[in-house]
Amino acid sequence: MNPINEVKLEFVSKSSNEAFARVVAAAFVSQIDPNIEELADVKTAVSEAVTNAIIHGYENKVGLVKMTCKLYEDAVEISVTDEGKGIEDIEKAREPMFTSRPDMERSGMGFTVMESFMDKVEVVSEVGSGTTVTMFKTFSSVRGKNNAL
Amino acid sequence: MNIRLTNRGNTLVAALNGELDHHTADYIRQKLDAEMLKSTTKNVVLDFSKVTFMDSSGIGVIMGRYKNIQKLNGKMSLAGVNERIRRIFEMSGLLKLMSAYDSIDEAINKM
Ligand SMILES: Nc1ncnc2c1ncn2[C@@H]1O[C@H](COP(=O)(O)OP(=O)(O)OP(=O)(O)O)[C@@H](O)[C@H]1O
Ligand SMILES: [Mg+2]
Numbered sequence: 001m002n003p004i005n006e007v008k009l010e011f012v013s014k015s016s017n018e019a020f021a022r023v024v025a026a027a028f029v030s031q032i033d034p035n036i037e038e039l040a041d042v043k044t045a046v047s048e049a050v051t052n053a054i055i056h057g058y059e060n061k062v063g064l065v066k067m068t069c070k071l072y073e074d075a076v077e078i079s080v081t082d083e084g085k086g087i088e089d090i091e092k093a094r095e096p097m098f099t100s101r102p103d104m105e106r107s108g109m110g111f112t113v114m115e116s117f118m119d120k121v122e123v124v125s126e127v128g129s130g131t132t133v134t135m136f137k138t139f140s141s142v143r144g145k146n147n148a149l
Numbered sequence: 150m151n152i153r154l155t156n157r158g159n160t161l162v163a164a165l166n167g168e169l170d171h172h173t174a175d176y177i178r179q180k181l182d183a184e185m186l187k188s189t190t191k192n193v194v195l196d197f198s199k200v201t202f203m204d205s206s207g208i209g210v211i212m213g214r215y216k217n218i219q220k221l222n223g224k225m226s227l228a229g230v231n232e233r234i235r236r237i238f239e240m241s242g243l244l245k246l247m248s249a250y251d252s253i254d255e256a257i258n259k260m
Contacts, residue, residue, distance in 0.1 A: 015172035022202075040202075040233055047204040051171045096240070105178070105209035109241045113205050116240065 003070035003077075005031065010066050013058040013082070015051075021067055021080075022046040028069050029076050034139040041117040042076065042137065048110040049080035049133045055104065057084030057131055074142040079134040086127035094123065152180050159191035160257055168202035174210045181214050191223045194256040198229025207234075208241045215246060228256040 007028050011017045022043040029042055046067070053065045066081040087093050093100075094115075099108035114121045118135040125131040150167035161184055169177065184190060195211065197203075215225050227249040230238065238244050250256040 015170075018170050018172050019168060037233075043202065044204050044233075044237075047170055047202075051204065051206060055171065097242075105174075105213040107205055107208040107212055107241055109205040109208055109237070112240055113237060116236075 001072060003072055005071040007069050008066065009068075010064055013054040013061070013063045013065050015054060017065070018047055018050050018054070021050045021065070025067065025069055025078055028071065032071060032074065032076075032139065032142050033145065035141040038137070038139045038141060042078070045114045045117045045121075045135050045137075046078060046080070048114050049078075049135065052110055052133070053080055053082035053084065053131070055106070056100070057082030057086075059085060074140075074145070075136065075138040077134060077136045079132055081130065081132040083130035085131075086129055087123070087125040087131055088127055090123050090125055150177065152177055154180070154184050156189055157257055159189065160194060160260060161185065161190040161192070162194045162196060162253055162257075164196040164199065166199040169200055169207040169210070170202065170204050171206040174206045178210050178213065181210075182217070185214065185218060185221075191221075192260050193218055193223065193225045194228055194253055194260070195225070196228045196253055197231070197234055200231075200234060203234050203237060205237065205241070208237065208243060211243060212241075212246075224260055226250060226256045226260060228253045 009024055025046045026039050026043045063084055068079045070077040092098055094111040096112040097108040099106040114135060118137045120136040122134040150169055150173035153164040155162045218225050225247050230249045
């Protein structure tokens with residue numbers, strides 16, 4: 001399955017770029033015309049992944065966050081990468097309510113939100129080199145609608 | 150994101166407007182904390198009817214304020230929560246700690 005379109009975005013780890021990244025992802029995905037609910041799902045999941053890169057990956061220091069979006073006829077794959085701290089125990093990190101930063105009033109729900117709004121969430125991470133979160137979602141409202149593409 | 154604060158008796162009504170994420174959470178946290186320290190505030194209603202986006206950062210802000218108000222023997226409830234935001238609240242167990250009402254008036258009456 002080859003993507004019909006692809007976009008790559010690189011931005012500094014500033015919290016003001018969280019809104020920017022999720023709007024870019026939603027605008028890109030809009031090309032295949034998913035419904036409002038599905039677009040909001042993508043926006044929320046991207047916001048979680050990018051926020052994690054900024055606060056956990058780079059621990060609010062300066063770094064580059066990369067986002068890649070691959071568009072298919074009725075689906076999208078979005079990867080968010082940081083070259084920050086990395087995750088020691090991925091399984092534990094993905095558990096609902098697990099947070100390493102309760103001091104920052106984090107609730108430990110980011111991965112749970114990503115998993116419930118997207119179909120698949122994959123995490124690859126290495127301590128000291130960084131983390132890539134790849135999320136996949138099929139838009140059921142789009143299926144069969146874009147045969148002309 | 151901005152926030153409008155109104156006092157209704159000893160209940161502080163905080164109407165949030167815009168997108169609540171990690172970037173805007175700090176500002177909302179500061180505004181709420183400053184107001185909640187005032188002796189006129191016993192209970193808090195958070196009005197979500199004009200919140201156009203929220204991610205898990207919102208849960209952190211609410212949980213944090215909830216803990217503070219509880220220490221002062223006050224209560225907290227929510228109003229105007231849309232389907233999507235409700236889903237995130239449900240995931241986090243937040244609705245086991247506080248109720249969500251359709252309107253601000255209902256939230257105040259049932260406080
Ligand atoms: N990009 C990352 N780099 C390093 N650690 C990460 C990264 N993403 C997540 N983590 C780790 O996984 C944990 C769980 O992440 P999750 O997003 O579920 O919760 P949280 O960010 O702590 O809280 P919330 O998202 O509810 O504000 C984090 O506390 C952190 O320890
Ligand atoms: Mg998170």
